[in-house]
Amino acid sequence: MRSAKGQRALRPVLCGVRTIWDAVGDGAFFCPGCGGDRNYRRLTGRRRLTVLGVPLVRRGETEPVVECAACLTHYAPEALDRPTTTRFSTMLREAVHTVTLAVLAAGGTTSRTVLEAAVATVRDAGLDDCTQEQLFTVVEVLAADTGRGSGSDPAAEACGPTLAIELHEVLAPLAPHLATAGRESV
Structure with missing residues (x-):
């Protein structure tokens, strides 16, 4: 499905699995993606089955991750082992x-x-x-x-x-x- 300008039109997602993240800590770390010292948030997540964007059923917990505040990339907590x-x-x-x-x-x-x-x-x-x-x-x-x-x-x-x-x-x-x-x- 294409719009008048040749761009792809967004389709509404009827159902899927979405992760809801909760911040449990923050600090500074060396981001492997950015290549420099950046702020981070330590996140824990819960997966939910969604229908029309509304979370309905729990699908379990996710492994904790570290999110770079600059590039928003998620890394394993071991990324904090490298010094700034x-x-x-x-x-x-x-x-x-x-x-x-x-x-x-x-x-x-x-x-x-x-x-x-x-x-x-x-x-x-x-x-x-x-x-x-x-x-x-x-x-x-x-x-x-x-x-x-x-x-x-x-x-x-x-x-x-x-x-x-x-x-x-x-x-x-x-x-x-x-x-x-x-x-x-x-």
Whole structure:
């Protein structure tokens, strides 16, 4: 059936199944369809048999979905597992800072050149206010945590328990989201 302008005329739907969505939460996520940080709504749905657009009989529940507020595409709730761009940037900054501390704690604080390179690396990662004194102080605190005095050889001992825990806490959530080259770079 075509209208005068050659467009298809809409036919009324006599009966069908329609999903009625209820919003149960919202927030921000990385939308795979839009390719950026977007707002979302978490939805649960109920299917209904409709006749002439009027819902009559329940047809069951649907799986919960996440709806992008921009493109209105529905995704499985697992889409929320991917960090937003903002969160991912923060995770990278924290990882670079912690790995730099681990390198310095392994014996890099004795050289001014190493400290300058460490500060440059941390600043390049986005922590613009980082100084040599701050890094040196944190490494000294970490050395005291392990029971090492400043007179012992820090390269001879492994990272302290606090630094090892921090490395694990910072790198474990980041690793699944990095490509191989990114993991090697960190």
